Amino acid sequence: MDFIKIITEIEKIDPEIYERLDTRRRVFQHVSGLGKKLSAAALPGLVSMLFNKAYGQSGNTSLPQGIVDILNLALQLEYLEYYFYDKVLTTTSLLNTADAAAVTAIRNDESGHIKVLREALGTRAKPQSAPTADAFDYTAGGRFPNVFTSAAVFFTVAQCFEDLGVRAYKGAAPKLLSNKTLLETALNIHSVEARHASHIRTLRRGLSAGVSGPDAAQALPSLTSLATKPKSWISGTDADGPSAPFTAAIYGAGSPAVGVAAQLFYPAESNVTQVGINVQTTPMAPTNELPLNAASASEAFDEALNDGVVKDIALNFRSALGASIGLELFQ
Amino acid sequence: MSDKSSFFAQSSSFIQRRSFLKYAGATAGTAALVLAGCKDDAPGVEPANTMVEVGSADNGVLNYAYALEQLEAAFYLRLRTGLYYTTIATAAEKQILDDLAKHEKTHVDFLKSVIPSGSIIKTLEVDFSSINFDTRQTVLMAAMTFEDLGVAAYNGAARYLTNPLTVLTLGKIVSVEARHAALIRDLLTYNSFTGSDVVTQFVPASGLPGDGTGTGLEISKTPARVIELVNPFLKDGSKLVAASLA
Numbered sequence: 223m224d225f226i227k228i229i230t231e232i233e234k235i236d237p238e239i240y241e242r243l244d245t246r247r248r249v250f251q252h253v254s255g256l257g258k259k260l261s262a263a264a265l266p267g268l269v270s271m272l273f274n275k276a277y278g279q280s281g282n283t284s285l286p287q288g289i290v291d292i293l294n295l296a297l298q299l300e301y302l303e304y305y306f307y308d309k310v311l312t313t314t315s316l317l318n319t320a321d322a323a324a325v326t327a328i329r330n331d332e333s334g335h336i337k338v339l340r341e342a343l344g345t346r347a348k349p350q351s352a353p354t355a356d357a358f359d360y361t362a363g364g365r366f367p368n369v370f371t372s373a374a375v376f377f378t379v380a381q382c383f384e385d386l387g388v389r390a391y392k393g394a395a396p397k398l399l400s401n402k403t404l405l406e407t408a409l410n411i412h413s414v415e416a417r418h419a420s421h422i423r424t425l426r427r428g429l430s431a432g433v434s435g436p437d438a439a440q441a442l443p444s445l446t447s448l449a450t451k452p453k454s455w456i457s458g459t460d461a462d463g464p465s466a467p468f469t470a471a472i473y474g475a476g477s478p479a480v481g482v483a484a485q486l487f488y489p490a491e492s493n494v495t496q497v498g499i500n501v502q503t504t505p506m507a508p509t510n511e512l513p514l515n516a517a518s519a520s521e522a523f524d525e526a527l528n529d530g531v532v533k534d535i536a537l538n539f540r541s542a543l544g545a546s547i548g549l550e551l552f553q
Numbered sequence: 554m555s556d557k558s559s560f561f562a563q564s565s566s567f568i569q570r571r572s573f574l575k576y577a578g579a580t581a582g583t584a585a586l587v588l589a590g591c592k593d594d595a596p597g598v599e600p601a602n603t604m605v606e607v608g609s610a611d612n613g614v615l616n617y618a619y620a621l622e623q624l625e626a627a628f629y630l631r632l633r634t635g636l637y638y639t640t641i642a643t644a645a646e647k648q649i650l651d652d653l654a655k656h657e658k659t660h661v662d663f664l665k666s667v668i669p670s671g672s673i674i675k676t677l678e679v680d681f682s683s684i685n686f687d688t689r690q691t692v693l694m695a696a697m698t699f700e701d702l703g704v705a706a707y708n709g710a711a712r713y714l715t716n717p718l719t720v721l722t723l724g725k726i727v728s729v730e731a732r733h734a735a736l737i738r739d740l741l742t743y744n745s746f747t748g749s750d751v752v753t754q755f756v757p758a759s760g761l762p763g764d765g766t767g768t769g770l771e772i773s774k775t776p777a778r779v780i781e782l783v784n785p786f787l788k789d790g791s792k793l794v795a796a797s798l799a
Binding site for chain 1: 645663667711722729730736744746751756
């Protein structure tokens, strides 16, 4: 076996092979001890390791396909979010100073998530090359024609993406239990998405009241106008979201929607029964100073969505180009 | 609710379930917990019979969550009698704090219902003597501390779970805590919802997604670290230890 010849052959297909090997020079540390005693029998294993390191980075070849699929869906959702925020910042002057600062912070978080997910996936990331903004249709097929010209519409869609992201990562987390590092990473993304969602909701209350910046945090929500004056958390199904009926699925049930207490299932955000316990009427709930009701009981728990429903919703925001470059997990 | 003990136990049965916990002094009604048969006592901790050991695996994490939620619920109840809430807080701030009090109480009651009666920790006694409940800044800063800490704690403890149902269930709580944290932070300093003290900042190197330094990840905390930070808010006899969540 001629190792140099193999590299040369690969170079014809991948001109960056030397750079890949070179920028990860530390892989050679692992083989330095072998020295001259390297036998012909060991060579195939060595070559395999070398290319796993060069192309695959840290051990992704051992990830079960189920986990790879989960991470790829997450990655594509992150691109969806990233370009949404990046586009409004780089191609419009829609946002005021305070909101532009918030959107910049959120975009950068999403960019970090992309980096983390790609590092975990290595060569198994889909798409292998980063998509461009054109892979996405933020009007959702014409439903939001003013998404980049109206702040109200822009933050309507932003709330959808963030709340959907929270539900998606929550649904994914139990499936990552076999890999504690990825589980913790996913949860550390999950809570950041929830922080984003909270802020976008706060900001939208301000928009409804005609204020921005710190005054937005002083704007009152309205349980009878949740679409435009939401709480920073989800109350019931939030009147089917900020743009019903289209947004209803984001706050509705996943699949399966019902199940026995010990199973994983995905009820709507209005759910008040957790692990078989009605958290609104449990005997220990207070009945005096702070009466609980269905709204507060549903607010106290966010609900997850299964990947199939997440994909169905996200697919609304994929462009024809996105389909052509293989954002296939949206299908 | 007689069969509540079975929900989280089922799929973790393959785990070797060492029994760390025994109730001690039951006749004295102290409900103090002692470590029994634990080989991993951390050096330098207070004598075991003054600490509340949360236990291991799913029930340990649920107890840990139950302890943190008790602390939060007690805090939001206590602040209602302070000068900030009674006379200073705006309508929006009162509405927010009322919601938070309800949510945390709901979490406490749920966890109390779902943790098997044989392994649940006691009702904790809190010590808020270090918190000034009369000014906006001190109350909201304390709220921020508890909410951010809650998020970091849930995220950092998930690795000790064995049952996907527990992961899902605690996931439903932690994102609500993150929503709380973000709003309290926005009340204190607008746009600080993902500040560098709680989220590792990503600094872009170019205009390309994923190109830069940092991660945009929440900074999760180990149970040991969280317990260090919360024990000052718990009275002697209610202070936590999580020897098996390490």
